[in-house]
Amino acid sequence: MFIIGIALSMVSVNFSGDPRQTLKTEAEHLSLLLQQARDDAITSGAAMAWRSESNVHAFFQMDAKGQWQAMQNDEHFRARQWPPHVALTSMRINGVKAGPNEALVFSPSGFNLPFTMTLALNDARVAMSGDALGRIRIE
Numbered sequence: 001m002f003i004i005g006i007a008l009s010m011v012s013v014n015f016s017g018d019p020r021q022t023l024k025t026e027a028e029h030l031s032l033l034l035q036q037a038r039d040d041a042i043t044s045g046a047a048m049a050w051r052s053e054s055n056v057h058a059f060f061q062m063d064a065k066g067q068w069q070a071m072q073n074d075e076h077f078r079a080r081q082w083p084p085h086v087a088l089t090s091m092r093i094n095g096v097k098a099g100p101n102e103a104l105v106f107s108p109s110g111f112n113l114p115f116t117m118t119l120a121l122n123d124a125r126v127a128m129s130g131d132a133l134g135r136i137r138i139e
Contacts, residue, residue: 020124020126026082026086027119031138034136035136036077042110047062047106047107047108049103051104055087056082057088058071058077058078059074083121085122089125090116090117090118091115091117092116092117093115106134112132112133113132114129114131115129116128117129
């Protein structure tokens with residue numbers, strides 16, 4: 001967790017006003033968080049999920065009753081605002097367009113539905129994809 005924290009802080013430093021660099025930095029940050037959520041789901045034995053709503057994205061964990069609970073008090077998985085004017089413009093889970101507020105779920109088994117998503121800032125776009133084993137690519 002300490003190494004992930006250091007990596008996240010380094011990735012979040014942005015020296016340029018270039019929208020593509022801002023999106024790339026945000027995608028790298030999100031990629032690390034999603035990979036950590038996958039790993040935590042496996043080690044804890046409890047499903048985790050990520051969801052984006054308008055200008056905020058957040059992580060959730062399934063409790064013993066099968067209900068999703070926001071991870072509000074977790075330093076890494078707390079709700080975060082997207083940087084100004086950054087938006088999640090599309091997301092597909094297992095090849096199907098995700099509906100509004102649909103969650104990307106990480107199973108304790110380690111096998112997850114593949115996904116693609118696009119982040120946008122002005123005219124710049126960055127695509128991310130994740131496979132069933134949790135490997136994430138930024139394009």
